Amino acid sequence: MTPLNRRHFALALAFSGAAGLATSPAQAQAYPSKPIKIVVGFAAGGLTDILARTIAPVMSDKLGQPVIIDNKPGANGNISTAFVAGSEPDGHTLLFSSSAQIVYSPNTYKKLPADPINGLRHLSLIGEGDFIFVASTGTGVHSLAEFVTLAKSKPGALNYATSGPGGSLHVVQEIFLQHAGIQMVPVHYKGSSAALTDLVANQVQLFCDGLPSLEPYIKTDKLKPLFVTAKKRLPALPNVPTAAEVKLADLSNISNWFGLHAPKGTSDATVAKIQGALAAAMASESVKEKMRGLAIEPVFSTPAEFVARIDASNKLIGAAARAANIQID
Incomplete structure (x- = not known):
């Protein structure tokens, strides 16, 4: 996966502009129409929470609406995943994830309240840390x-x-x-x-x-x-x-990565606007400095690149979990 760079930033802005031209003025102005909630599946003060709160102010400035962090901890992040997967696909409820809930839980839990791989629209990697x-x-x-x-x-x-x-x-x-x-x-x-x-x-x-x-x-x-x-x-x-x-x-x-997701069914035009705001956040020097201070390397990716990364991680983690017979009721 490529780290944040000017090419991805330009692509995101171009994608955002192209999507806006492809929709009517009313549609283009429809999102966001209210505050945006970024759901975090871990407690306030943890690494996932801190990273989400780091990008939120810049995204808020770009989107013109408050971006609010909503902590829903529990079950290795699975509660938050299910909440976002079941939300309206209008771009006003997003998930800030750690790799734990996206590619580990599906391979270690016998039952999940929602499918984190197929039940979400994967938008972008945010950063990667090392174990x-x-x-x-x-x-x-x-x-x-x-x-x-x-x-x-x-x-x-x-x-x-x-x-x-x-x-x-x-x-x-x-x-x-x-x-x-x-x-x-x-x-x-x-x-x-x-x-x-x-x-x-x-x-x-x-x-x-x-x-x-x-x-x-x-x-x-x-x-x-x-x-x-x-x-x-x-x-x-x-x-x-x-x-x-x-x-x-x-x-x-193997890395400890973090990403941003939307409910499945979220429109391309809405995704484009979110990507544009996210690109601005990831290009911010203050955001990059904060993340690197937490030993997380900033990363910005296209949705397709993120999906490819999820697929590769899922195969690796799945094989390991099966070999170790890790099954959580």
């Missing part, structure tokens, strides 16, 4: 190779933490275990904070998450970073190898 694998310093390891050796010497005796069963951090770590050829026991928490507390205490030995939550522990030597799923080393962690460098190249294709 950092860390070990408890209580393990005494100094590298991934040492951790794998330790785990292989004690098959099934070590634990890894997740922020909830069936979520991205659960599946991503199962992918790692499969590729590394080791066996560990998952311990599910209700969020990253509780997992980190037990990780520092060596009650669990492995975890992965994004940079914002892990960096304070890494910098104070409370956790040992093993590798990052990034394609190149992170500036904040220049001494931590990438997945490819530790011979786990397949994990380089």
Whole structure:
């Protein structure tokens, strides 16, 4: 997927203008006719929420209507997905997603209230972050190779933490275990904070998450970073190898991405206006600076590019979830 650039910005603006010419003046002025609600499936203050609130003011300025963030947390984001999928396809209710609810949930939950892949109109990627694998310093390891050796010497005796069963951090770590050829026991928490507390205490030995939550522990030597799923080393962690460098190249294709969606059936003209506003937000230097400060690389894509990315991620996550037999009732 290509990062935000001038070509995509120009395409979005051109698409917006062309769509406006193809509709009558009344139709062109019809959207937006009231405040726009961006639904977030996670609690206020979390990364998904912060990113949504970062783009909302610029989109509001561009669209001429308030853009309001509506948090509907629960069930790994599935509640918010169902709410937006069942909303009127008029562009006034949108979904700001994390990859967890779009490509992980369909492969880990036996039943969902809505189909996140086929029940939404996918508009654009917003940004991508990397997963950092860390070990408890209580393990005494100094590298991934040492951790794998330790785990292989004690098959099934070590634990890894997740922020909830069936979520991205659960599946991503199962992918790692499969590729590394080791066996560990998952311990599910209700969020990253509780997992980190037990990780520092060596009650669990492995975890992965994004940079914002892990960096304070890494910098104070409370956790040992093993590798990052990034394609190149992170500036904040220049001494931590990438997945490819530790011979786990397949994990380089995994990222924690975020996107914007509308209910299925939303018109092309409405999508064009949303894309134009989103392009303006993603071109904003203040937005890009804020996102990069959260270790999220800004990305703007066409709907077709976003759909292709979702399809590729779905295949990868589906295969991993089946291999690990992850099924949530």
